[in-house]
Amino acid sequence: MSTTAPATRSRRADRPVKSERTKAQARLGWLLAGPAFFIMVAVIFYPVVQAVWDSLFSYRLTAPSEREFIGLGNYGTILTDQVFWSALGVTALVTVVTVAVELVLGFILALIMHKAIKSTRGLVRTAILVPYGIITVVSAYAWYYMFSIDSGYINNWFAWLPGIDSDLNWFAQSPTALIVIMLSEIWKTTPFISLLLLAGLAQVPDDLSEAASVDGATWWQRLTRVILPNMKAAIMVATLFRALDAFRIFDSVFIMTNGAYGTEVLSLLAYRTSIGRLEIGLGSAVSVILFLCVGLIAFAAVKIFKVDLARGQGGAK
Amino acid sequence: MREPHHRRGRRRHTRRVAGVVLTVGALALAGCAPAEDTPVLTWYTNPDDGGQAAIAEACTQEAGGAYRIETSLLPNEASAQREQLTRRLAAGDTSMDIMSLDPPFIPELAEPGFLAPVPDDVQQQASEGTLEGALAGATWKDTLVTVPFWANTQLLWYRKSVVEEAGLNMDEPVTWEQIIEVARTQDKELGVQGARAESITVWLNALIESAGGQILENPEAPADEVKLGLDTDAGRAAAEVIGTIGKERLGGPGLPTQAENEAMLLFQGDKGSFMVNWPFVWPATNASVEEGALPESLIEDIGWTTYPRMNADDPAAPPLGGINLGVGASSEHHELAFDAIQCITTPEHQAEYFVTNGNPPAHEEAYADPQVEEDFPMAPVIRESLDLAKPRPQTPYYNEVSTAIQQRFTPPSGVDPNTTPAQTGQFITEVLRGEALL
Numbered sequence: 019m020s021t022t023a024p025a026t027r028s029r030r031a032d033r034p035v036k037s038e039r040t041k042a043q044a045r046l047g048w049l050l051a052g053p054a055f056f057i058m059v060a061v062i063f064y065p066v067v068q069a070v071w072d073s074l075f076s077y078r079l080t081a082p083s084e085r086e087f088i089g090l091g092n093y094g095t096i097l098t099d100q101v102f103w104s105a106l107g108v109t110a111l112v113t114v115v116t117v118a119v120e121l122v123l124g125f126i127l128a129l130i131m132h133k134a135i136k137s138t139r140g141l142v143r144t145a146i147l148v149p150y151g152i153i154t155v156v157s158a159y160a161w162y163y164m165f166s167i168d169s170g171y172i173n174n175w176f177a178w179l180p181g182i183d184s185d186l187n188w189f190a191q192s193p194t195a196l197i198v199i200m201l202s203e204i205w206k207t208t209p210f211i212s213l214l215l216l217a218g219l220a221q222v223p224d225d226l227s228e229a230a231s232v233d234g235a236t237w238w239q240r241l242t243r244v245i246l247p248n249m250k251a252a253i254m255v256a257t258l259f260r261a262l263d264a265f266r267i268f269d270s271v272f273i274m275t276n277g278a279y280g281t282e283v284l285s286l287l288a289y290r291t292s293i294g295r296l297e298i299g300l301g302s303a304v305s306v307i308l309f310l311c312v313g314l315i316a317f318a319a320v321k322i323f324k325v326d327l328a329r330g331q332g333g334a335k
Numbered sequence: 336m337r338e339p340h341h342r343r344g345r346r347r348h349t350r351r352v353a354g355v356v357l358t359v360g361a362l363a364l365a366g367c368a369p370a371e372d373t374p375v376l377t378w379y380t381n382p383d384d385g386g387q388a389a390i391a392e393a394c395t396q397e398a399g400g401a402y403r404i405e406t407s408l409l410p411n412e413a414s415a416q417r418e419q420l421t422r423r424l425a426a427g428d429t430s431m432d433i434m435s436l437d438p439p440f441i442p443e444l445a446e447p448g449f450l451a452p453v454p455d456d457v458q459q460q461a462s463e464g465t466l467e468g469a470l471a472g473a474t475w476k477d478t479l480v481t482v483p484f485w486a487n488t489q490l491l492w493y494r495k496s497v498v499e500e501a502g503l504n505m506d507e508p509v510t511w512e513q514i515i516e517v518a519r520t521q522d523k524e525l526g527v528q529g530a531r532a533e534s535i536t537v538w539l540n541a542l543i544e545s546a547g548g549q550i551l552e553n554p555e556a557p558a559d560e561v562k563l564g565l566d567t568d569a570g571r572a573a574a575e576v577i578g579t580i581g582k583e584r585l586g587g588p589g590l591p592t593q594a595e596n597e598a599m600l601l602f603q604g605d606k607g608s609f610m611v612n613w614p615f616v617w618p619a620t621n622a623s624v625e626e627g628a629l630p631e632s633l634i635e636d637i638g639w640t641t642y643p644r645m646n647a648d649d650p651a652a653p654p655l656g657g658i659n660l661g662v663g664a665s666s667e668h669h670e671l672a673f674d675a676i677q678c679i680t681t682p683e684h685q686a687e688y689f690v691t692n693g694n695p696p697a698h699e700e701a702y703a704d705p706q707v708e709e710d711f712p713m714a715p716v717i718r719e720s721l722d723l724a725k726p727r728p729q730t731p732y733y734n735e736v737s738t739a740i741q742q743r744f745t746p747p748s749g750v751d752p753n754t755t756p757a758q759t760g761q762f763i764t765e766v767l768r769g770e771a772l773l
Contacts, residue, residue, distance in 0.1 A: 076769060079425045080447045080731065101772040167589040168597050190591035190746060278531035278745065279591070287772065293418055295734060295773060296425075304772075 066309065073303035079296035092303035102287065102304070106311075109283045112196070113264040116203045120260060121253070123204070124211030131212065132219045150209035158273035161202035165189070192280030199270050199281065207263065211256045218252020219245070258319040262312055284308045373403050374668050376675055378433040380406045381416055381658060386692035387435065394678040402671045404433070413437045413533065417734070424449040424663055431663025432672045433679075436481055438472030438659060439727045439737070442554075445475040446731040451662040451669045453479050457677060464682070468724030469697035473659045475729065476555055480661065482676050483697035485688060487656030488720040489541070489611050490639045490713060497521055497608040498638070508651065510644045511542070511576045514609045518585045525580060526598035526610025529590040529747040535577075536727060536737040537654045538611070539744055542573035544652030544725040546645040550740070554730040558767040561730065563760035570756040572645060574744075578755070581747025591746035603629055611642060613656065614717060618693045639713045641720055655724035657697060689714075695721070738773050739763045 036044075073092055077085040096102045127146050134142040149157070165172050165188040176182045188194045222245050230244045246253070268285040275281040277290070288308055292301025380387040391404035407430075409416040417440045424431055424444060436444070444450050453461070461482045462470060469486035473479055491509065498505055501517040518525050528534035540550055548569025552562040564570060580586050586593060587601050595612055602610035603620060610616070620637065623629040642653035660679065662672040678684070685696035686704035695717045696702060702718045711717070728736055743759040744750055765771035 080421065080443055080449075082425070082447070095770060096772060099772045167592065168600055185588035187588050187592060276531070290738075291772065293422075294414065294738070296421060297769075300769070300772070 069302040069305050069309075072298050073300075073306050075299040077297075077299040079298055085299075088299070092300045093307070095300065096303055096307065101282070102307075104280070105282045105284050105287045108196070108281060109265060109267065109285075112200055112203070112267055112283065113261055116200050116207070116264050117257060117261050119200075119204050120208045120211045121257060123208045124215050124256065127208065127212035128215035128219050131216050146212060147209045149206050150213075152206065154206060154269040155273060157202055157206045158270040161198055161205075161270070162189075162274045165198045189275050190279060195275050195279055195281045199267075199274055202270050202274075203264065203267065207260065211260055214256035214259070215249070215252055218249035218256075221252070222248045254319065258316065261315055261319070265312055265315060266308070284311070373400055374671055376402050376404045376432040376668055376672055377430045378404050378406045378675075378679075379409050379420065379431070379435060381409050381413070381435045381437075382411055383694065384692045386688045386694070389691070390679050390684050390688065393684070394675055397678055398675070402668070402675060404675055409435070413440075414734075417443075420444070421449075424665065427665040428663070429665050429667050432666045432668050433675060434661050434663065435484065435658045436661050438655065438657060439729075439733045441473065441481055441659065441661070442475045442729050443731045443733060444661065445480040449664055450480050451664045451666060451672075453482065453662075454670075454673055457482065457673045460677060461680065464699045465697050466699060466718070466721040468655045468721040468726070469657060469659075471724075472655050472657065472726045472729075481659035482661075482680055484658045484660050484680050485685060485694040486697040486721050486724075487613055487695055488653045488717060488724045489537075489613055489642055489656075490653070490716055490720060491641065491643050492526070492602060492610045492612060492616060493638050493640070494602075494607050494609075495636050495638050497523055505638060505640050508641060508644050508647070510647050514643055515576070515579060515585060518608050519583065521608060522606075523608035524587040524601055524606040525585050525608060526602035526612060527580060527586050527590070528594050528598055528611075529577070529581060529586055529745060530592050530594040530597070531741045531745040532594050533737060533741070534594045535744050535747075536740045537656075539573055539577065539740060540725070540727045541611075541642060541652050541654045542576055542645060543569050545642075545649065546572045547649060548573075549728070551728040551730055551736065554728045558732055558769075561732070561764070561767055563763055565756040565760040565763075567756075569645075570760075571752040574750050574752040574755050576645070577744060577747045578750035578752060581750060584748075586747065591748070603633060609643075614695060614711065614713065615693055617711065617713065639716055641716060641723070650723055651720075652725040653720045653723055655721075655726045657694070697721075732767055735766050735773060736763055739766055742773070 074087060074089055075085055076088045076091065131139070131143050131146060164170050167173065167185075167187045167189075170188075172188075173182060173184050173186055177184065186194070188198050226244050226248065227240050230240045235243065266285050267283050268289065271277060271281055271283050271286055272289075277283070277286045284304070285308065288301055288304040291297050291304050295301070378387065378391055380391075388406045391406050395403045409419060416435075416437065420431070420434055420436070421440075421444065425447075441450075458479045461473075461479060465483050466486060468488065469483040470479070472486070473481045473483045491514075493505060497517065501521055503509065503513060503517060514525065517523070528538055543550055543564070546569035548567050549564040550570075552564045553560070556562070581590060584590070587606065589597055589601065593601065595615075598610055598612055599616045599619060601607060602612075602616070603623070617637075620629065621634065624631055624634055642651040644651045660676045662669055662676070666672055680698070682696065682698045682700035685698050686701035686707055688694055689696050689701065690704070690706045690710050693711075695711075695714070696707075699718070701707065702714055707714050727733065730736060739762050740759060743755060743762060749755075762771065766773050
């Protein structure tokens with residue numbers, strides 16, 4: 019005890035003495051943020067804890083009397099089932115492909131928006147952002163009807179391409195169905211990435227580019243050595259946000275294939291198990307695993323890539 | 336410290352405004368409330384052309400103030416309707432007075448006691464004159480747990496020009512083998528449902544039942560004791576039909592994503608020959624012809640007969656659909672709800688519903704209505720088919736059984752009679768024991 023007391027005292031002593039003004043500000047901060055904080059805890063923390071608790075039971079909504087504690091049994095069932103690994107694989111594939119393509123396309127669009135001449139800047143930005151303003155379900159239906167073998171026009175328009183003819187049923191096998199699903203996702207959310215990248219782009223001082231130019235740097239060198247390193251934080255934030263979003267993909271798959279023919283994703287599996295099968299225990303376990311995956315992605319991005327969400331430009335070290 | 340005068344004044348003003356708002360709100364609520372405390376019954380209806388709302392209005396009038404029926408619309412898909420109703424019932428929602436229920440999901444609601452027992456007199460009235468198939472779909476463990484409202488079944492629709500060319504006599508019952516042969520020789524396509532959806536279970540059940548088998552041999556058993564009837568001669572024969580149509584592309588290139596609506600579009604086209612489908616296709620095709628989207632000659636070319644047989648000597652087992660009415664156990668108006676159901680399901684209302692909304696009656700008498708015969712010339716075949724119709728497996732685990740079948744029997748081209756039925760049976764068993772995901 020005697021050895022710890024001085025350390026405690028010194029820690030206390032290190033703390034700056036709070037002025038009345040600081041205390042008042044802290045109090046005001048709590049008053050302003052407190053209600054929102056408690057509401058967030060109520061609507062997010064409570065359901066998460068409830069889901070973790072439910073996942074330890076064999077519990078079917080239509081048979082409440084047969085509810086039984088089975089520990090980690092549901093997790094064992096899920097992790098040894100090929101359906102889960104297949105859904106995880108499809109989810110990861112969709113996440114990696116869509117985020118990668120969206121980053122490239124989004125950066126090009128951000129450059130266009132950044133460089134667009136003043137008279138057309140508003141029009142260009144609005145046009146680029148239109149897909150993002152469309153509700154995902156509506157976008158999914160639009161893409162579904164475009165590629166549908168009964169009412170779609172894609173087969174007719176692109177019949178000149180090898181592999182496409184009037185008999186191609188896009189949603190009858192995994193590769194073609196996933197191509198349509200990913201295309202719709204990319205079309206819909208690239209504007210989101212481009213908007214975040216535009217913010218990063220706008221923060222790169224023009225002086226740096228001009229200085230590099232004076233030193234004889236080519237356009238490519240200016241892009242890779244000056245602009246991209248200076249907007250690393252924006253790129254990482256865009257990647258993280260979009261990856262978390264893409265990993266939870268639901269609407270497009272639900273509308274276009276409902277998970278048929280190798281297009282099942284984790285969110286859909288959680289939905290079908292909890293809501294469709296009414297297996298609250300098993301479905302909660304799938305949801306908890308999905309939650310852990312999303313947490314893992316966020317953790318990896320923040321720790322491994324050192325994204326500092328609290329800082330703007332230059333947050334990434 | 337005293338408050339500044341203007342602040343006190345503002346507070347007093349705020350209180351006055353709040354008082355006025357409360358008073359107006361209370362008056363508005365009183366205005367909305369039914370006169371003389373008439374009990375309000377909520378009827379959860381599946382989407383239709385407004386027929387259920389019209390019957391609700393008529394029965395409210397007939398009740399003379401005893402009750403008032405308000406309809407509440409459920410989602411489009413039968414599976415989504417089930418999800419909402421089950422969750423509300425499990426939560427003890429007291430507004431579940433009357434529910435329009437799809438027959439396959441009734442055991443799931445009846446087994447845990449979510450449905451109020453049907454009084455004896457209502458059971459008796461509902462049983463008299465109601466077609467056999469419709470009654471079977473409303474029953475769980477030999478007791479009528481819901482009241483049949485309308486009954487649906489599928490017919491075999493055919494193009495007269497095609498059967499004439501093929502020389503097939505449609506006055507005699509036809510078999511699947513025959514219609515497959517016609518599609519092969521005439522280079523036509525069959526309007527069947529091969530999408531990963533409920534319609535594939537509907538098709539498989541009709542094939543197995545017609546071949547003398549059953550998907551579940553003991554549907555009333557608990558989950559871990561259910562015995563599958565898929566890996567049987569009947570199951571393999573059914574798989575043979577589905578697999579042949581899939582492998583030979585006799586259902587067209589869209590078969591793996593083809594449900595009832597897509598099958599109708601195929602049948603209406605140049606490659607159309609035969610189609611198994613619900614009666615909605617008749618008013619839908621007529622409407623398309625009236626709009627000019629389809630040629631008038633098409634209507635003349637369409638014929639109908641009973642669902643195809645598996646064997647020439649054994650009767651067909653057409654699918655059974657429709658809607659039954661149930662009362663939630665947590666409803667506060669059991670007696671009034673059953674009174675209302677008796678009003679809703681009279682033969683007159685059923686006949687009117689058929690004429691206005693195209694949904695066939697569950698009651699025999701309704702088919703005698705002259706307007707029914709005029710608008711639906713196939714009504715006698717529907718009526719006969721409803722006597723032959725066989726329900727899908729009546730089990731509280733229907734969702735699991737059907738979803739597993741949908742996953743294993745699609746795409747139809749991948750169905751192998753030697754392996755698919757056995758593997759599906761094994762899969763369903765594992766799912767029901769909680770050993771596998773679905």
